[in-house]
Amino acid sequence: MISTSQHPNLSTHPAVEVRGLSHRYPVGNKTVAALQGVNLTVNDGEFVAVVGPSGCGKTTLLSIIAGLLPPTDGQVSVLGGDTGSARRSQELGLVTQDPGLLPWLDVASNVRLTLDITGHVDAADERVNELLERVGISHFARYYPGQLSGGMRQRVALARALVHHPRLLLMDEPFGALDEISREEMRFELLKVWEQERTSVVFVTHSIREAVLLADRVVVINGQPGRVTDVVEIDLERPRSESMEEGPRYQSLLADVKGLLVSGNDPSDSLSAVPEDRT
Amino acid sequence: MNRQIRRKVIIILTPVLASALLLAVWETWVRVKDVKEYLLPTPSAVLTALIDDPGRYAEGARLSLQAALGGLLLASLGAFILAVAMAHSRALERALYPPALALKVTPVVAVAPLFTIWFGFGLAPKVLIAAMITFFPMLVNSVVGLRSIDPRAHDFMRTINASPWQIFWRLRVPSSLPYVFAGLRISVPLSLIGAVVAEFLSGSAGMGQIILIANGDFDTPALFGAIFVLAALGIVLTSSVALVERRVLFWHHSSVSL
Numbered sequence: 001m002i003s004t005s006q007h008p009n010l011s012t013h014p015a016v017e018v019r020g021l022s023h024r025y026p027v028g029n030k031t032v033a034a035l036q037g038v039n040l041t042v043n044d045g046e047f048v049a050v051v052g053p054s055g056c057g058k059t060t061l062l063s064i065i066a067g068l069l070p071p072t073d074g075q076v077s078v079l080g081g082d083t084g085s086a087r088r089s090q091e092l093g094l095v096t097q098d099p100g101l102l103p104w105l106d107v108a109s110n111v112r113l114t115l116d117i118t119g120h121v122d123a124a125d126e127r128v129n130e131l132l133e134r135v136g137i138s139h140f141a142r143y144y145p146g147q148l149s150g151g152m153r154q155r156v157a158l159a160r161a162l163v164h165h166p167r168l169l170l171m172d173e174p175f176g177a178l179d180e181i182s183r184e185e186m187r188f189e190l191l192k193v194w195e196q197e198r199t200s201v202v203f204v205t206h207s208i209r210e211a212v213l214l215a216d217r218v219v220v221i222n223g224q225p226g227r228v229t230d231v232v233e234i235d236l237e238r239p240r241s242e243s244m245e246e247g248p249r250y251q252s253l254l255a256d257v258k259g260l261l262v263s264g265n266d267p268s269d270s271l272s273a274v275p276e277d278r279t
Numbered sequence: 280m281n282r283q284i285r286r287k288v289i290i291i292l293t294p295v296l297a298s299a300l301l302l303a304v305w306e307t308w309v310r311v312k313d314v315k316e317y318l319l320p321t322p323s324a325v326l327t328a329l330i331d332d333p334g335r336y337a338e339g340a341r342l343s344l345q346a347a348l349g350g351l352l353l354a355s356l357g358a359f360i361l362a363v364a365m366a367h368s369r370a371l372e373r374a375l376y377p378p379a380l381a382l383k384v385t386p387v388v389a390v391a392p393l394f395t396i397w398f399g400f401g402l403a404p405k406v407l408i409a410a411m412i413t414f415f416p417m418l419v420n421s422v423v424g425l426r427s428i429d430p431r432a433h434d435f436m437r438t439i440n441a442s443p444w445q446i447f448w449r450l451r452v453p454s455s456l457p458y459v460f461a462g463l464r465i466s467v468p469l470s471l472i473g474a475v476v477a478e479f480l481s482g483s484a485g486m487g488q489i490i491l492i493a494n495g496d497f498d499t500p501a502l503f504g505a506i507f508v509l510a511a512l513g514i515v516l517t518s519s520v521a522l523v524e525r526r527v528l529f530w531h532h533s534s535v536s537l
Contacts, residue, residue: 066438087440094438100431103530104453113449117441144530164439 013080015168015200016042016065021074022225023060033225034060038074040219040228042168047194047201049211051257052221058204061226062172065202066092079167086168090118093161093199097173099153101145101160108132108141111159118164131159134193151182158190162197169194171203175210187213191240208257212250213240222262230260320500325507328500335489336508342485344512346402346474350409351466355417357410359459362421366451372422383415387473391480400483409473413466417459424458425451457531460524467516471509486512 018040024031034057042048052058063069065078067087078086086092101110108128115124132138135155145153154174161169174190175183187210194201205211211218212234220230234253236244244250302322308314309321316324329336361379365372387408394404428450436446478487486505493501 063434066434068434068437087438090440092438094435096431096434098431100429100433100435102432102450102453114439117436117439117445117449146530146532160435170438 012044013077014041014043015046015079016040016048016202017075017077018061018065019075021061021064021076022072023057023064023069024072035064036223036225036227038221038226038228042200042202045198045200047203047214047216048219049203049205049215049217050219050221051205051208051211051261052226053261054206055224056221057224057226058206058221059172061221062170062202062204065168066094066170090164091167093164093166093169095154095157095161095169095171095174097176099157099160099174101153101156103145106142106144107137107148107156110145110156111163114160114163120164127163128159131163134196135159135189149182150178151186154178154186155189158193162193162199165197167199169199169201171201173205174203176205176207183210188240188242190214195239208254208261209245212236212253212257213245218257220257220260222260229262232257232260317497317499320503324500325503328498328504329507336486336504339484339486339489339505340508340512342402343471343474343478343487343509346405346477346485347409347470347512347516349402349406350411350473351413351463351470353406354410354413354466354470355459355463358414358417358462359421362418362425362455363447365418365422366425379415379418382411387412388476388480391477394477395481400481404481405474405477405483405485408477409470412469412473412476416465416469417462420458420462420465421455424455427458428454457528460520460528463520463524464517467520468513471513471516475509 018038021035021038021040022033023035024033026032038057038061040048040050040061050058050061060069064071064076064083067078067084071083076083079089079091081089102113105113111128111131112124115121115127120127129138129141132141135158137152137155137159140148140152145156148156157174175186178186191214203211203214215234218232218234219228220232221227222229232253236249236253306321306323309319320328361375365375390411391404391408394407398404398407432450433446436450441449474485475487475490477483478485479491482488482491486509489505490502493499493505
């Protein structure tokens with residue numbers, strides 16, 4: 001288990017392959033559908049953003065990919081195995097909006113915890129330092145989460161999720177609680193780290209700008225229950241830069257994705273306007 | 280720097296001065312009004328009673344403290360172990376909650392004579408009564424604490440496939456500590472009550488017995504002496520818990536309060 005995650009082999013499997021996924025959950029004595037017939041592929045090494053209005057089941061999708069939640073219907077394969085197998089072989093990293101750092105551990109120990117749990121104890125301190133350096137918080141190694149700003153905490157969460165060389169990084173609105181300035185900063189910080197660590201990424205967000213700026217492809221989810229209604233290739237060159245945001249290509253992609261998101265005011269209307277799955 | 284020292288001196292000095300003032304008012308009032316000593320002795324008379332036989336009070340304090348701490352330790356450990364089971368299984372919680380509640384609502388004074396019959400007049404019945412009175416707050420706080428984990432931290436640990444054992448030790452137990460300490464703050468004074476009540480009822484040696492004897496002799500200064508000693512014990516125990524709590528829970532927002 002440890003050796004495979006230590007040396008990510010560029011396998012032929014896609015990182016994530018979701019076919020006909022539905023998820024329903026009970027509320028009282030009724031069941032509510034969160035996702036219906038979702039198809040999604042994330043290729044190896046690819047950065048895929050999932051955008052959609054709140055309540056469209058984005059987070060549910062991520063939890064199913066993470067193996068935290070069993071799907072009601074459909075096939076989900078993660079890193080070539082069934083759901084849960086990637087989790088069991090410790091090849092996943094997770095960053096959520098509220099990252100849930102352990103407040104009684106300092107920054108370095110929070111990051112190290114991942115290595116202790118996944119059993120990567122050889123040269124653990126060096127690897128922790130490397131990651132702290134990479135996300136730009138090496139001066140804060142002995143600080144506690146309660147002493148850090150929201151942006152700093154997300155850097156720790158990113159380091160903690162990447163320190164064990166996972167092959168798939170799952171991010172759920174990671175910058176959603178940050179102010180606009182830290183948000184902007186963290187987007188480029190994430191890209192910088194991603195260029196170096198090169199994992200596949202599924203990045204859930206409701207920010208269209210964020211999705212277009214970060215991703216290779218943007219998957220659009222609409223409706224309730226959520227369905228994948230469009231997939232947009234983002235053919236901006238990498239590394240992405242701030243100047244791109246002024247460029248016409250970025251602006252037109254932004255407008256495309258915006259147009260594909262159905263405004264959630266009238267669900268019955270919006271469902272009829274939904275085109276077929278194009279995944 | 281100098282200002283910090285001055286502030287610390289003020290923080291320590293203020294309550295000391297207030298207590299001294301209170302005692303002075305008491306002393307003056309009893310002397311001026313010529314209150315009978317068996318009703319209310321002067322603080323100086325109480326102090327004289329304490330100084331006359333310090334060994335007796337020290338021994339009483341030692342015995343009562345032993346019973347209180349023994350009971351508190353027993354209750355805390357037992358409650359935490361049971362809480363682990365209850366936090367993991369709702370069915371077990373439902374099954375165990377009624378007897379735990381029954382233990383709580385039963386007046387401890389009603390059960391104490393039974394413990395004397397079963398365990399005699401030594402340390403054991405006193406420890407058990409102190410344990411009985413502190414068990415419930417420790418249990419409830421531990422169960423709530425063990426359940427109070429941050430779901431985001433839990434998700435993260437599950438995503439990297441942490442074992443239930445790792446989640447227990449690295450997430451659940453530390454998360455429960457603020458609640459366990461809240462339980463201890465409630466339980467510390469209760470454990471002293473338990474010990475003294477047990478001594479009242481069984482007549483075995485300790486602060487409770489000193490109070491019983493002083494009461495029988497109409498020796499009100501000795502009675503007050505015992506009360507002062509118990510109050511001091513309570514203050515020392517509570518402050519010790521607060522001190523440990525501040526060390527252990529430095530990361531928790533509640534740790535700023537005493």
